[in-house]
Amino acid sequence: MNNFSSSYARRKVFLKFIFLSSLFAIPYIFGANHYLITVFIAMFYTATLSLAWNLLRGMTGEISLGNAAFFGMGAYITCILITMANMNPWVAIPITMCIVGVISGIFFYPCFFLKGPYFALVSLAFCEAVRQFFMNWQFIGRAKGITLRYGEPSFLNIRFYSKTPYYYIALCMVIIVYLFIKSIEKSRLGIELKKEREQKTNSLKNKIIILIFSAMISSMAGCFYADYYRYVDYDLMLQTYSTSFILPAVIGGTAFVEGPVFGVFVIIFLNEILRLKFGDIFPGINLFLYALTLLCIIRYNPEGILGWYMKSKLKLWIDENILKKTAAEEFNA
Amino acid sequence: MEVFFQALINGLLIGCFYSLIGMGQSLVYGTMKIINFAHGEMIMIGMYLTFVCSILGLDPYLSLFFVAICAFGIGVLVQYLLIGPALEQKNSFTNTLFLTLGLSVLYQSGCLVIFSSINRMTETSYSGITLYFGNISVLLPKLISFCFFIFITALFFIFLKFTSLGKMIRAVAQNPVGAQTVGIPIKTIYMISQGISCALAGIAGNLITQFYYTRPTVGMQFNFKALIVLALGGFSSLNGVFIAGILLGIFENIIAVFVGLAYKDITEFVLIIAIMIISQMYKRKKTLKSCNAVNLIDRRNNE
Numbered sequence: 001m002n003n004f005s006s007s008y009a010r011r012k013v014f015l016k017f018i019f020l021s022s023l024f025a026i027p028y029i030f031g032a033n034h035y036l037i038t039v040f041i042a043m044f045y046t047a048t049l050s051l052a053w054n055l056l057r058g059m060t061g062e063i064s065l066g067n068a069a070f071f072g073m074g075a076y077i078t079c080i081l082i083t084m085a086n087m088n089p090w091v092a093i094p095i096t097m098c099i100v101g102v103i104s105g106i107f108f109y110p111c112f113f114l115k116g117p118y119f120a121l122v123s124l125a126f127c128e129a130v131r132q133f134f135m136n137w138q139f140i141g142r143a144k145g146i147t148l149r150y151g152e153p154s155f156l157n158i159r160f161y162s163k164t165p166y167y168y169i170a171l172c173m174v175i176i177v178y179l180f181i182k183s184i185e186k187s188r189l190g191i192e193l194k195k196e197r198e199q200k201t202n203s204l205k206n207k208i209i210i211l212i213f214s215a216m217i218s219s220m221a222g223c224f225y226a227d228y229y230r231y232v233d234y235d236l237m238l239q240t241y242s243t244s245f246i247l248p249a250v251i252g253g254t255a256f257v258e259g260p261v262f263g264v265f266v267i268i269f270l271n272e273i274l275r276l277k278f279g280d281i282f283p284g285i286n287l288f289l290y291a292l293t294l295l296c297i298i299r300y301n302p303e304g305i306l307g308w309y310m311k312s313k314l315k316l317w318i319d320e321n322i323l324k325k326t327a328a329e330e331f332n333a
Numbered sequence: 334m335e336v337f338f339q340a341l342i343n344g345l346l347i348g349c350f351y352s353l354i355g356m357g358q359s360l361v362y363g364t365m366k367i368i369n370f371a372h373g374e375m376i377m378i379g380m381y382l383t384f385v386c387s388i389l390g391l392d393p394y395l396s397l398f399f400v401a402i403c404a405f406g407i408g409v410l411v412q413y414l415l416i417g418p419a420l421e422q423k424n425s426f427t428n429t430l431f432l433t434l435g436l437s438v439l440y441q442s443g444c445l446v447i448f449s450s451i452n453r454m455t456e457t458s459y460s461g462i463t464l465y466f467g468n469i470s471v472l473l474p475k476l477i478s479f480c481f482f483i484f485i486t487a488l489f490f491i492f493l494k495f496t497s498l499g500k501m502i503r504a505v506a507q508n509p510v511g512a513q514t515v516g517i518p519i520k521t522i523y524m525i526s527q528g529i530s531c532a533l534a535g536i537a538g539n540l541i542t543q544f545y546y547t548r549p550t551v552g553m554q555f556n557f558k559a560l561i562v563l564a565l566g567g568f569s570s571l572n573g574v575f576i577a578g579i580l581l582g583i584f585e586n587i588i589a590v591f592v593g594l595a596y597k598d599i600t601e602f603v604l605i606i607a608i609m610i611i612s613q614m615y616k617r618k619k620t621l622k623s624c625n626a627v628n629l630i631d632r633r634n635n636e
Contacts, residue, residue, distance in 0.1 A: 063427055110610050116426055117368050118613055121564055122606050128557060129602035136595040239553060243434055250431045283449060287442030294435040299415055302428045 008319075023171060027164045037163045041228065043268045044170035045221045048177050049245040050252075050260030052217035055181055057254050059193045060207045063120045065242055066127030067218050072237035073100050074219025075226040076134055079146040082226075089158045093223045097216040104215035105208055112207050124239070131237035145233030148226065158227040166228050173224055174261070177217055181257050184213070251297055253304030262306055267294075335468045340590040341583060346475045348582020349482040350537055354555060355562030355574040356489065357533035363506035363569035364526045367416070367426055370433040373556030374440035375531050379404055379538025380455075380547045381444055387455045387542075394477065397539050404535025405528040411436065412527035417520060437552070444549040455542040474543040481540055486575065489533070493571070502526050506569060561605050567612075 030036050053067045074096050081092040111122050135143050153160045160166060184190050193206050226232050235241075245264075252263020270293060274286040301308045309315055354376060361369045379400050386396035415436065419428045462473040493499035504512040505522045513519050545551060558581070566577030581601070589597045 063430065110614075111606075113617065114609065114613050117362075117568075118564075118609055120368070120430070121560055122609055124557075124560065125602040125605050129599050129606070132595075132599045132602070136599070239556075243438070247431065247434065282446050284442050284445035288439065288446050291435055291439035291442050295415065295432065295439060298428070298431050298435055299419065302419065302422060302424070 020175070024168075027167050031164060034163060037167055039268060039272055041163065041167055041170050043264050044167075044174045045224055045228075046245050046248065046268065047174050047261045047264040048170075048221040048224075049218055050249040050264050051174075051177050051181055051257070052214045052221070053246055054249045054254055054257070054260045055184070055217070056210060056214045057249070058257075059184070059190065059210045061197060062115070062207070064123040064211075064214070065120050065239070065246070066123030066125075066130075067214065067245070068237045068239070068242035069123075069127040069130040070100055070104060070215040070218035071222040071225070071241070072134065072232070072234070073103065073130060074222025075232040075236055076140070076146065076222075077219070078223040078226045079148060079232050080140060082148060083146060088156060089223075089227055090156070093220060096223050097219050100219035100222075101212045101216045105212045108211055109204075109208060112204050112211070113202065127237055127239065127242060131234050134237070135234040143234065145231055148230040150230070170224060170228075173220065177220075178257065178261065180217075184210075185257065247294060251294065251304055253306030255303060256306050256310075259304055259306045263304065266305065336590060337587070339469050340586040342469055342471060344583030344586035345579060346471070346479050346582070347586070348579035349479055349486075350541055350578075351558050351562050351582050352575045352578020353482055353486065353533055353537045354559045355566060355578045356486070356571055357530040357537070358559040358563045359566065359569060359571055359574040360502075360526055360533070361530045362563060363571070364502060365416075365420060365429075365523055367420070367429040368433075368560070368563075369527075369530070370430065370556060371437040371440060372530070372534055372559050373552030373554070374437045375404060375407070375534035375552075376538040376555045377444060377547075377549065377552035378407065378440060379535030380542045380545070380551065381448060381453075381538075382535065383539045383542045384448075384453050384455050384547050387457070392457060393455055393539060393542055394481065397481070397536060400535045400539045401532045405532040408528035408531025409524045411531075412524045416527065417523060420523070437556070441549045441552065448549070450549055452546040452548050454546060457543065460543050472544065478540040478543075481536075485533075485536055489529075490571070498525070502529075561601055564605050564609055 026040065027037060049067065049071060052070075053064065056062055056064050056067075077096045077099055078089070078092050081087045081095065082089055087095070107126065111119065114122060134140070140146060151157070151159060155165070158169070189206060189209060192203075193210065196203055196206065222236075225236075248263035248267040249260040250263070251267055252261065253259030271286070271290055274289050278286045278289065297305070354372065357375075358369060358372050361367065361372075382400045382403055383393050383396055386399065387393055391399075415432055416429055419425060419432055422428060457474075459473055464471050464473055464476065493503060501512070501517050501522055502525070504515075504517060505519060505526075509519060512522075562574055562578045562581055565581060566574030584604075585597055585601060588600050592600070
């Protein structure tokens with residue numbers, strides 16, 4: 001995939017490896033701090049959803065405001081399969097992904113010649129329609145939601161007492177999704193889509209494939225959510241949920257694959273720190289400061305934090321001093 | 334039969350409200366070609382301003398002018414500080430979409446801080462009076478609000494058609510570059526149209542405080558309704574949006590009465606998806622049929 005002959009590239013990969021292993025080591029160091037583990041798990045599945053949304057945005061240029069629908073559908077269908085068909089959760093995950101992929105493909109097939117605002121509105125309407133549908137569906141008991149059974153902790157049934165196994169499962173999920181999306185970029189599909197973006201033609205087939213991938217990744221996050229929280233209801237598909245993983249992707253930078261992951265780390269840390277420090281002064285002031293920070297970032301840096309970083313002097317300094325990028329590599333890059 | 338007429342009258346009364354918020358959204362889309370996702374929250378701010386005025390002793394309908402001025406000011410401020418600079422960059426549609434999403438979170442949390450999440454109700458001495466026309470019952474505040482809606486809508490259309498400011502706004506909506514060429518100050522017009530749109534939302538919020546609970550999350554449902562009315566009525570056509578709002582209210586009530594309350598929202602969203610697909614397909618076929626040079630240039634400009 002990458003050219004490892006230059007030491008700059010090798011140093012970059014080494015830094016990423018250090019970062020990853022620190023993520024793997026966190027439960028060993030901070031394992032007793034359940035709050036931190038919970039925050040990290042939330043970061044991981046939100047990062048998966050943001051990556052799925054960014055796949056659609058980056059590759060096809062369409063904004064989809066309805067990705068929460070795929071997330072909620074994945075969570076609901078998993079729960080239905082586990083409770084009513086007595087299926088193993090691990091087996092239910094690929095089946096759910098296929099079902100959600102098929103539904104999204106069938107539904108969005110006539111919608112893809114819509115552009116810009118029209119596609120955003122259609123996806124918004126789709127999300128709300130799915131939410132209302134699940135709220136009123138007699139088969140799953142209408143607005144009660146579905147609860148998964150409690151029992152002995154077992155790996156086969158994805159049931160654990162402590163949060164650490166969920167942490168590792170979520171981390172593996174994020175890594176798999178990240179590597180998958182990176183590989184799409186360099187594959188034939190990615191190159192064809194890049195050509196379409198630059199020449200402004202419109203090819204239905206590739207866009208549908210990307211949308212189906214996005215829906216399947218979102219539904220995988222939904223399956224994890226269902227197994228982790230063990231209760232799903234129709235409020236997973238609220239518009240606020242959809243916003244909560246679009247905004248991190250925008251803050252991080254939609255032009256890069258690492259953008260949503262970075263944005264999710266920043267946003268969720270910011271949210272939690274604001275809630276800890278300011279939450280007891282006034283109810284809601286942490287949300288206000290959070291929204292204010294978001295607005296400032298989007299207003300002054302529409303390309304996100306990573307977009308700013310790539311053009312900044314900080315990157316030049318880091319490249320020269322830490323990563324020791326020589327002039328030859330600068331020329332080749 | 335009486336049930337049908339009752340549903341029709343109820344739909345008309347609520348449909349006027351939908352058409353007002355749709356017109357505010359359509360004004361912004363027509364001039365600036367952006368979708369304002371904070372429109373529902375603007376309605377909520379109008380409701381809270383009315384609530385504050387009614388605590389201070391002012392009747393909700395008497396504080397209409399004050400709420401409109403405050404909302405106009407907020408709209409101008411937001412346009413000057415946030416949306417105006419974002420419109421000048423490329424990818425303006427997506428940037429303003431995320432900006433308005435963040436703005437809606439800001440409004441919600443701001444109202445949460447100031448007013449807390451208790452359901453507030455603005456009540457007057459005549460809130461509960463019901464009038465009877467034959468067998469059809471109409472709530473008195475709804476009827477007064479309906480009269481105000483008709484008045485405000487008429488005023489708005491007269492403003493757009495006959496005053497010079499209204500003509501400038503229409504010119505900018507039709508062709509921004511041409512308007513700039515003849516010397517219309519486009520940034521001021523953007524600020525004024527955003528202000529008018531927010532003022533319309535504030536007025537709409539004012540007029541429904543007597544029959545909706547006022548709480549920070551009330552704006553979300555109005556957001557959806559505004560977008561549905563925008564899409565049904567054609568995106569920039571104000572006449573279409575006016576009629577679409579009323580039709581949406583009537584349609585919603587008839588479905589709620591005759592099919593079931595649960596299916597009200599689903600049918601709305603399915604309807605909007607179907608109409609958007611069909612209308613866009615029709616537009617595409619039309620422009621592909623008559624493919625001369627003028628059309629191609631037009632199409633490239635519209636994208």
